[in-house]
Amino acid sequence: MIRSTVLVSGDPISLSRGAEDTRLAIEAELAFYGLEDEVRVGYTGRVNRTDVLPVVVVYPEGIVYGPVSPETGATIVSEHLYKGRKVEHLLVSAEVASAEIDTLGVAEDTLYAQKRVVLKRAGTIDPYSIDEYIAYDGYFALGKALTSMTPGEVLDTVKSSGLQGRGGAGFPTGLKWTFVAQQPESPRYIVCNADESEPGTFKDRLIVEGDPHAVLEGMALAGYAVGASEGWIYIRGEYAMAKDILNHAITAAEELNLLGDNIMGTSFSFHVHVHAGAGAYVCGEETALLNSLEGERGIPRIRPPYPTVYGFRGKPTVVNNVETLANIAPIILNGADWFRAIGTERSPGTKVYTMLGDVALSGLVEAPMGTTLREIIGIYGGGMKGGKAFKAAQTGGSSGTIIPAELLDVPMDFASMREKGVGLGSGALLVCDEDTDIVDLAYVLVRFFKTESCGKCTPCRVGTAQMLEALDRLRKGMARRADLERLEEIATYVQQASFCGLGQAAPVPILTGLQYFRSEFESRLRD
Amino acid sequence: MKSLEELQKIKERALQRRKLSGEGSRARVVVAMGTCGIAAGARDTMTAILSELESRSITDVVVTQTGCIGLCEFEPIVQIQVGESDMVTYGKIDVGRVPELIDGHVVGGVPVAKWQVRK
Numbered sequence: 149m150i151r152s153t154v155l156v157s158g159d160p161i162s163l164s165r166g167a168e169d170t171r172l173a174i175e176a177e178l179a180f181y182g183l184e185d186e187v188r189v190g191y192t193g194r195v196n197r198t199d200v201l202p203v204v205v206v207y208p209e210g211i212v213y214g215p216v217s218p219e220t221g222a223t224i225v226s227e228h229l230y231k232g233r234k235v236e237h238l239l240v241s242a243e244v245a246s247a248e249i250d251t252l253g254v255a256e257d258t259l260y261a262q263k264r265v266v267l268k269r270a271g272t273i274d275p276y277s278i279d280e281y282i283a284y285d286g287y288f289a290l291g292k293a294l295t296s297m298t299p300g301e302v303l304d305t306v307k308s309s310g311l312q313g314r315g316g317a318g319f320p321t322g323l324k325w326t327f328v329a330q331q332p333e334s335p336r337y338i339v340c341n342a343d344e345s346e347p348g349t350f351k352d353r354l355i356v357e358g359d360p361h362a363v364l365e366g367m368a369l370a371g372y373a374v375g376a377s378e379g380w381i382y383i384r385g386e387y388a389m390a391k392d393i394l395n396h397a398i399t400a401a402e403e404l405n406l407l408g409d410n411i412m413g414t415s416f417s418f419h420v421h422v423h424a425g426a427g428a429y430v431c432g433e434e435t436a437l438l439n440s441l442e443g444e445r446g447i448p449r450i451r452p453p454y455p456t457v458y459g460f461r462g463k464p465t466v467v468n469n470v471e472t473l474a475n476i477a478p479i480i481l482n483g484a485d486w487f488r489a490i491g492t493e494r495s496p497g498t499k500v501y502t503m504l505g506d507v508a509l510s511g512l513v514e515a516p517m518g519t520t521l522r523e524i525i526g527i528y529g530g531g532m533k534g535g536k537a538f539k540a541a542q543t544g545g546s547s548g549t550i551i552p553a554e555l556l557d558v559p560m561d562f563a564s565m566r567e568k569g570v571g572l573g574s575g576a577l578l579v580c581d582e583d584t585d586i587v588d589l590a591y592v593l594v595r596f597f598k599t600e601s602c603g604k605c606t607p608c609r610v611g612t613a614q615m616l617e618a619l620d621r622l623r624k625g626m627a628r629r630a631d632l633e634r635l636e637e638i639a640t641y642v643q644q645a646s647f648c649g650l651g652q653a654a655p656v657p658i659l660t661g662l663q664y665f666r667s668e669f670e671s672r673l674r675d
Numbered sequence: 676m677k678s679l680e681e682l683q684k685i686k687e688r689a690l691q692r693r694k695l696s697g698e699g700s701r702a703r704v705v706v707a708m709g710t711c712g713i714a715a716g717a718r719d720t721m722t723a724i725l726s727e728l729e730s731r732s733i734t735d736v737v738v739t740q741t742g743c744i745g746l747c748e749f750e751p752i753v754q755i756q757v758g759e760s761d762m763v764t765y766g767k768i769d770v771g772r773v774p775e776l777i778d779g780h781v782v783g784g785v786p787v788a789k790w791q792v793r794k
């Protein structure tokens with residue numbers, strides 16, 4: 149007679165973390181206690197929070213343990229199933245256990261399905277059809293908020309969801325909104341940062357092209373929460389099609405009174421405008437963006453005051469990334485607990501990555517926060533291209549850190565990455581194989597910053613040029629040891645003294661390159 | 676729009692329309708037309724699909740577009756659903772592959788396994 153069922157999570161992430169061995173250990177231990185006829189063991193396809201994988205669920209109680217190794221799997225058998233005592237220290241909190249999360253549809257010989265929150269509809273619906281967006285629950289979050297929630301409740305939900313900005317810095321979204329909501333001044337504005345000029349990053353473009361209304365609905369919800377009735381989307385100039393799709397979507401939403409005046413017959417009004425940039429990387433920096441949006445030259449402003457206090461037209465302004473805003477409607481619709489059950493404790497939710505470089509399959513990936521780089525490459529990238537060895541990755545686009553193989557197993561979430569001194573950034577994953585020359589890589593990256601430096605501050609304007617020249621000499625075998633030391637010194641100054649994030653990030657490829665691959669720089673020296 | 680009920684009605688109508696039987700169509704062909712698809716030739720693929728259907732005088736097939744499904748490596752991507760069966764996803768469907776794909780899956784009703792990427 150079967151009295152219990154034990155399920156081990158069998159999703160690709162769990163499997164890569166040894167779920168199969170855990171299952172085998174559980175079966176062996178069951179046999180040891182003679183329980184094999186009473187307890188059935190199987191795999192479950194459920195992906196819960198990545199930091200607790202692999203999980204083991206014991207039915208009929210529905211108790212969830214995680215992460216479970218072969219050793220602790222055996223303990224669960226001897227304690228819980230044999231002696232009937234819960235293994236307290238392995239328990240996963242109830243909120244994880246009760247979360248309703250998609251099943252990974254993993255069939256043999258196929259590509260792995262992704263965990264999709266932000267990209268749920270992209271690639272499924274016609275972006276030119278508002279009806280299709282509505283068919284998949286579109287605008288129901290806005291409807292829910294306007295008819296049954298106060299602005300404060302919307303704000304609290306976003307706050308307790310733990311959502312962090314997906315534009316690079318990972319700032320808590322709910323907190324940013326609170327700052328704006330608390331300002332006495334009005335009007336207030338919502339600005340969507342769709343500038344996306346970070347080389348290698350194209351997630352925002354694909355979100356907008358695949359599901360434009362998700363961004364609009366997120367903006368309207370932000371407006372409701374902080375008391376703004378106007379929003380601007382600042383979109384990268386080259387994104388002509390995305391801009392067209394957005395304008396089309398805004399018109400369609402206005403026709404149905406899902407944007408515009410007195411939305412759904414309530415007193416809340418919200419208007420969205422689209423503004424195209426003209427191709428400057430620095431305009432992705434929020435204060436330069438605001439200048440550009442006002443028709444000024446796109447150079448950064450001094451902070452503080454932050455945009456939350458002194459933003460667009462000098463008024464309190466929320467600036468959020470496209471992906472951040474696309475997370476809002478699902479959070480309002482499903483609740484903060486639902487969201488917190490995805491990803492990790494400190495960084496809930498998913499992250500959208502663009503993976504490129506020497507992987508077998510490049511493309512767009514959405515995975516729970518906390519998935520490791522090794523897992524992303526192995527599971528979604530199909531491994532390294534041509535079976536070559538992994539050498540380094542750059543996470544977060546050009547301003548990101550160069551990561552060596554030792555860090556392949558760091559859970560990718562804002563907090564864990566920061567602890568290791570590396571960044572998650574915008575979500576670009578540039579994967580480099582053994583043939584990559586790190587000095588050349590640093591050279592190409594620094595060249596980008598030199599070109600894009602806006603010239604406002606000296607450390608960035610002059611420093612990027614000097615770093616580039618030094619790297620060029622090194623590349624050509626003309627540099628001496630003293631030149632390398634000088635390069636490192638300049639890089640440190642530029643990082644510390646630059647006015648905005650552009651200059652502060654420009655030396656990062658050099659500094660992290662030196663940190664992890666110093667010998668490669670040294671091998672180019674003349675002396 | 677004045678209420679949630681109205682939104683619900685649009686949802687139901689749209690869901691109904693997504694069912695092929697609701698429209699009296701035999702199949703749906705969806706071309707991924709994000710910039711990644713377009714860069715890989717999705718516009719030409721779309722044109723080829725439309726003219727292939729036209730040359731065969733097939734009028735009960737819905738041809739639409741969608742965004743990036745994440746498999747940029749496999750663009751141009753075409754998804755085909757016949758009747759109430761599951762949507763099948765094909766990769767690298769250039770103009771040259773269109774006639775065989777339409778002939779095999781839309782006309783013949785049998786998925787063309789060799790170009791299938793998932794599901």
Ligand SMILES: Cc1cc2nc3c(=O)[nH]c(=O)nc-3n(C[C@H](O)[C@H](O)[C@H](O)COP(=O)(O)O)c2cc1C
Binds near residue numbers: 343346468472
């Ligand atoms: C040089 C530079 C470029 C940036 N580019 C972008 C960008 O393209 N998109 C973006 O969302 N944030 C970009 N940021 C970050 C923004 O300043 C800002 O932090 C972000 O838009 C806030 O949104 P979030 O809280 O939703 O992440 C950039 C920052 C710097 C310093």
